[in-house]
Amino acid sequence: MLSVGESAHQVTAKNIVLATNAYTSKLGYFKNQVVPIHVQTAVTPPLTASQLESLERTSDIPYYDDRSVLYHLVFTPDQRIVIGGGSAEYCWRNDLEYCGDLSKISTLMLNELKRIYPSLADVQFEDTWDGVIGITMDGMPTVGVMGDHKNIYYGLAYNGQGVTLSFVFGQVIAALANDKNHAWLDTPYAHNTLPFMPGEPYRWIGATAMTGYYAWQDRK
Numbered sequence: 001m002l003s004v005g006e007s008a009h010q011v012t013a014k015n016i017v018l019a020t021n022a023y024t025s026k027l028g029y030f031k032n033q034v035v036p037i038h039v040q041t042a043v044t045p046p047l048t049a050s051q052l053e054s055l056e057r058t059s060d061i062p063y064y065d066d067r068s069v070l071y072h073l074v075f076t077p078d079q080r081i082v083i084g085g086g087s088a089e090y091c092w093r094n095d096l097e098y099c100g101d102l103s104k105i106s107t108l109m110l111n112e113l114k115r116i117y118p119s120l121a122d123v124q125f126e127d128t129w130d131g132v133i134g135i136t137m138d139g140m141p142t143v144g145v146m147g148d149h150k151n152i153y154y155g156l157a158y159n160g161q162g163v164t165l166s167f168v169f170g171q172v173i174a175a176l177a178n179d180k181n182h183a184w185l186d187t188p189y190a191h192n193t194l195p196f197m198p199g200e201p202y203r204w205i206g207a208t209a210m211t212g213y214y215a216w217q218d219r220k
């Protein structure tokens with residue numbers, strides 16, 4: 001039986017699968033272990049043939065840099081550039097609504113794009129968006145099953161690396177639910193105990209100090 005929010009609604013289910021990554025704390029699970037951190041991404045309009053040529057690319061392979069709060073960049077099949085990174089922020093009480101300044105981060109990313117490719121000096125973004133990634137103190141994700149009735153399956157806390165890993169964890173959950181083995185059940189990701197994170201105001205102070213330290217390190 002799962003109570004949703006403070007309303008009277010209830011959902012009855014034999015099993016629950018928590019595949020809600022950074023949103024999970026709002027359901028009452030992992031609320032002292034998995035924290036939502038806000039990160040942003042932007043996309044250019046399709047580039048013209050001459051803009052593309054000016055990049056002098058030798059490959060379409062996506063790449064990222066080695067900063068702590070790294071930038072990552074992808075060329076899409078319809079000739080756009082998707083760039084993300086450069087900022088990571090925590091919002092008070094695990095808030096999923098972004099508390100920062102999206103236009104400021106957009107400018108940050110645009111400047112980085114133009115630093116990498118000076119020939120794109122006239123390009124503007126078509127869109128910039130914010131989202132949340134699920135972060136843990138030790139950077140570890142987790143997959144497994146818990147609860148008194150062993151019927152709450154979970155795969156989450158990807159620490160910003162979940163695009164591929166979430167698919168693998170989906171398979172692990174399917175194996176667990178069907179009483180089958182899976183190679184990843186023998187890895188440190190399975191049924192690991194995520195470190196405790198204190199509540200507010202310590203969480204905000206810690207997260208802000210940590211993201212501030214990474215930003216300072218990257219500026220150096």
Ligand SMILES: Cc1cc2nc3c(=O)[nH]c(=O)nc-3n(C[C@H](O)[C@H](O)[C@H](O)COP(=O)(O)OP(=O)(O)OC[C@H]3O[C@@H](n4cnc5c(N)ncnc54)[C@H](O)[C@@H]3O)c2cc1C
Binds near residue numbers: 039156160
């Ligand atoms: C801007 C940005 C850039 C990123 N870049 C990369 C990258 O380059 N590489 C990489 O590997 N990862 C990246 N990530 C992280 C990656 O997106 C996540 O790790 C991945 O999406 C996690 O997948 P998931 O299915 O577990 O969770 P999500 O994709 O977060 O999906 C969770 C779903 O649960 C839903 N939900 C939440 N609460 C409830 C509820 N109460 N009831 C029902 N549904 C609910 C949400 O609406 C959402 O659809 C990025 C994330 C962001 C925000």
